[in-house]
Amino acid sequence: xxxxxxxxxxxxxxxxxxxxxxxxxxxxxxxxxxxxxxxxxxxxxxxxxxxxxxxxxxxxxxxxxxxxxxxxxxxxxxxxxxxxxxxxxxxxxxxxxxxxxxxxxxxxxxxxxxxxxxxxxxxxxxxxxxxxxxxxxxxxxxxxxxxxxxxxxxxxxxxxxxxxxxxxxxxxxxxxxxxxxxxxxxxxxxxxxxxxxxxxxxxxxxxxxxxxxxxxxxxxxxxxxxxxxxxxxxxxxxxxxxxxxxxxxxxxxxxxxxxxxxxxxxxxxxxxxxxxxxxxxxxxxxxxxxxxxxxxxxxxxxxxxxxxxxxxxxxxxxxxxxxxxxxxxxxxxxxxxxxxxxxxxxxxxxxxxxxxxxxxxxxxxxxxxxxxxxxxxxxxxxxx
Numbered sequence: 001x002x003x004x005x006x007x008x009x010x011x012x013x014x015x016x017x018x019x020x021x022x023x024x025x026x027x028x029x030x031x032x033x034x035x036x037x038x039x040x041x042x043x044x045x046x047x048x049x050x051x052x053x054x055x056x057x058x059x060x061x062x063x064x065x066x067x068x069x070x071x072x073x074x075x076x077x078x079x080x081x082x083x084x085x086x087x088x089x090x091x092x093x094x095x096x097x098x099x100x101x102x103x104x105x106x107x108x109x110x111x112x113x114x115x116x117x118x119x120x121x122x123x124x125x126x127x128x129x130x131x132x133x134x135x136x137x138x139x140x141x142x143x144x145x146x147x148x149x150x151x152x153x154x155x156x157x158x159x160x161x162x163x164x165x166x167x168x169x170x171x172x173x174x175x176x177x178x179x180x181x182x183x184x185x186x187x188x189x190x191x192x193x194x195x196x197x198x199x200x201x202x203x204x205x206x207x208x209x210x211x212x213x214x215x216x217x218x219x220x221x222x223x224x225x226x227x228x229x230x231x232x233x234x235x236x237x238x239x240x241x242x243x244x245x246x247x248x249x250x251x252x253x254x255x256x257x258x259x260x261x262x263x264x265x266x267x268x269x270x271x272x273x274x275x276x277x278x279x280x281x282x283x284x285x286x287x288x289x290x291x292x293x294x295x296x297x298x299x300x301x302x303x304x305x306x307x308x309x310x311x312x313x314x315x316x317x318x319x320x321x322x323x324x325x326x327x328x329x330x331x332x333x334x335x336x337x338x339x340x341x342x343x344x345x346x347x348x349x350x351x352x353x354x355x356x357x358x359x360x361x362x363x364x365x366x367x368x369x370x371x372x373x374x375x376x377x378x379x380x381x382x383x384x
Contacts, residue, residue, distance in 0.1 A: 010106065010107065011104060011105070011106045012034070012056060012057050012083065012104070012105040012106075013102070013103070013104045013105075014032055014033055014034045014056045014057070014102070014103065015032075015033050015034065015100060015101065015102055015103075016033065016034045016035070016036050016059075016097050016098075016099060016100075016101050016102075016103055017029050017030075017033045017034070017035050017036070017099050018035075018036040018037075018094055018097055018098060018099045019035075019036075019037065019094075019099075020037070020038040020061075020094060021232070022035075022037045022039045022046055023046070023185075023212065023232070023233040024232055024233055025037075026046070026049045026050070026053065026233075027212075027215060027233075027235050029050070029053040029055060030053070031053065031054035031055075032054065032055075032056050033053075033055055033056065034055065034056050034057050034058070034059060034103065034105075035050065035055055035058050035059070036059045036061065036093060036094060036097060037058065037059070037060055037061065037062075038060070038061040038062045038094060039060055039062055039064075040062040040063050040064075040066060041063070041064070041065055041066055041068065041069070041071045041073070041306075042060070042064050042065070042071065042073030042074050042077070043071055043073045044071070044072045044073050044076055044187060045073075045185060045186055045187055045189075046073055047072070047073035047074070047076040047077045048076060048187075050077065050082070051076070051077070051080050051082065055082060056082075056083075057082060057083040057084070057085065057105060058077060058082060058083070058084050058085070059085045059086075059087065059093070059105075059110070059121065060084065060085070060086050060087075061086075061087055061091070061093050061094060062086075063086065064084060064086060064124055065129055065132045065133075066132070067132035067133070067135040067136050067139075068136065068139070068143075069136050069139070069140075069143050069302075069303065069306050070133060070136045070137065070140065070303060071136075071303065071306075074124055074129050075126065075129050075133075078124070078125075078126050078129065079126075083105075083123060084123070084124040085105065085110075085121040085122065085123050085124065086121065086122050086124060087110075087119045087120065087121050087122070088120075091119045091120075093110075093118070093119050096118050096119065097112075097118065101113070103118070105121065108120060108121050108122060108123065109121065143302070143306075144302060146311070147302050147306070147311065147312055147313075148312075149312075150311045150312030150314075151312035151313050151314045151317060152314075153312070153314075154312050154314035154315075155314035155317060155318055157314075158274050158275070158314055158315060158318065159318060161251075161273070161274055162275075162283075162315070162318040162319060162322055163322075165287050166271065166273070166283055166284065166287045167271065169244075169246065169269045169271065169284075170269070171226070171244045171269070171288070172243050172244050173206055173225040173226050173243050173244050174206070175206050175284075175285055175288035175289065175290045176288060176289040176290070177289065177290075177291055178205060178206050178290055178291060179203050179205035179206070179290065179291055179292045179293075179294065180205055180206040180207075180208055180285035180290035180292070180293050180294070181196070181200060181205045181206070181207055181208065181294045181295075181296060182208045182210060182213075182278070182281045182282055182285060182293060182294070182295045182296070182298075183207070183208065183209050183210065183213035183214070183216050183217055183296045183297060184210045184211075184213045184278050184281075184295065184296065184297040184298055184299065185210075185211065185212040185213055185215075185216070185233070185297055186296075186297030186298060186299055186331065187297065187331065189213070189216055189296055189297030190216060190219075192296045192297065192330050192331060192333050193216055193220060193296050193297075194220070195330075195333050196294070196296065196330060196333070197220070199294075200222070205292075205294070206225045206226065206285070206290065207222055207223070207224050207225045207226075208224070208225065208226045208227075208228060208281050208284070208285060209224040209226070209227045209228070209234070209238065209242075210227075210228050210229050210277050210278050210281045211227075211228075211229035211230065211231065211232065211233045211234045211277055212233040212234055213296075213297060214227045214234045214235075214238040214239075214242065215234060215235050215238050216296075216297075217238070218235070218237060218238045218241060223241045223242070223243075224238055224241060224242045224243075225242070225243050225244065226242065226243065226244045226245075226246060226281075226284070227239060227242045227244070227245050227246070228246045228248060228277050228280050228281040228284060229246075229247075229248055229257070229277040229281075230247070230248050230255070230256060230257045230277060231245075231247060231256075231257030231260050231261065232256070232257065236264060239261070239264060239266055240264070240266065244269065245261065245266060245267070245268040245269065246268070246269045246270075246271050246280070246284065247261065247268050247269065247270050247271070248271060248273065248277045248280050249270055249271060249272040249273075250272065251272055251273065251274050252272075253272055255270055255272075258270070271284075274315055275314075275315025275316065275318075275319065276299070276310075276315060276316065278295075278298060278299060278316070279315045279316055279319045282295065282319055282320075282323060282327065283319055283322075283323075286322070286323045286326065286327075290326070291326075292326060292328060293323060293326055293327045293328065294328045294330050295327065295328070295329050295330060295331070296330050296331065297331060298329055298331050299313075299316070300313075300316070300329070300331065
């Protein structure tokens with residue numbers, strides 16, 4: 001078997017991990033592997049997850065950035081020196097390689113462990129990304145206009161559902177009168193979660209993980225009280241640790257996530273609703289009379305929703321209008337007070353408070369008498 005970490009100039013060798021559904025495979029990636037994905041317009045959250053997994057390179061069977069809207073995923077990978085390659089969709093690369101296969105990337109070609117050519121690749125450059133981003137910036141106003149139109153249209157259609165309370169579920173987790181933290185996979189989710197650790201430790205809120213958000217709780221040594229979602233990006237360990245599982249079903253009643261929970265033989269509640277699972281998690285806390293709802297990693301911008309394949313954000317607007325001031329959005333809170341600034345803040349604080357206090361004390365009779373006593377004591381010890 002080829003060494004996973006073997007890398008020579010111009011040659012990348014390693015084991016591939018394959019899936020057309022990137023968010024389902026991210027938790028399984030091991031350091032040094034080469035993910036083979038099919039992900040149009042790679043979003044920044046996915047890119048940062050791949051970086052955290054320490055991948056050696058990424059091969060994408062779809063356009064990494066189309067220029068249809070601004071997305072930074074490909075740029076983030078390249079800025080972290082992770083080579084990004086594309087192959088033509090008609091190459092059927094996901095049918096030619098399987099997870100666990102050893103491959104070699106040399107130049108613009110992909111070879112199997114026997115040295116046979118599998119596919120021709122095109123290496124993505126930062127210059128190409130910049131050119132596509134320039135085109136996307138030119139379209140920004142028209143995209144925003146269409147996004148707002150879509151949001152308003154669907155808000156008008158769906159408002160009746162969100163005005164009414166959710167169906168009551170026999171949850172084992174008590175939410176009434178408690179704070180609730182709703183964790184979603186999103187930008188700075190892990191950093192924001194760590195920034196709130198003291199609050200979580202002191203207040204002991206109900207912990208609600210939205211799909212992969214439950215994994216963040218587990219990674220930080222906490223058990224999710226409730227997991228909400230379609231169950232496509234949460235690990236088995238998190239599902240088994242949860243007190244309650246709420247499967248988000250389509251308004252038609254269809255729920256693909258049921259199949260997985262049945263295979264794991266885990267009990268669950270089924271709840272049909274329009275919108276995103278994140279919306280449902282917030283509503284669940286609200287309808288069960290949580291005192292305060294804190295969201296981590298939430299999606300609130302146009303780019304967030306375009307990256308999720310949504311052309312509007314009607315349900316999210318309606319949910320936030322309904323919840324009102326009971327919702328605190330903690331997204332990006334870690335960027336306000338990054339960890340490296342804490343030491344500087346302490347130095348400034350003690351510099352600001354300690355020096356004036358020292359000056360004042362030096363002129364105080366009691367302080368001066370104390371210093372004189374210490375000086376006499378030391379002179380006696382050393383025969384002065």
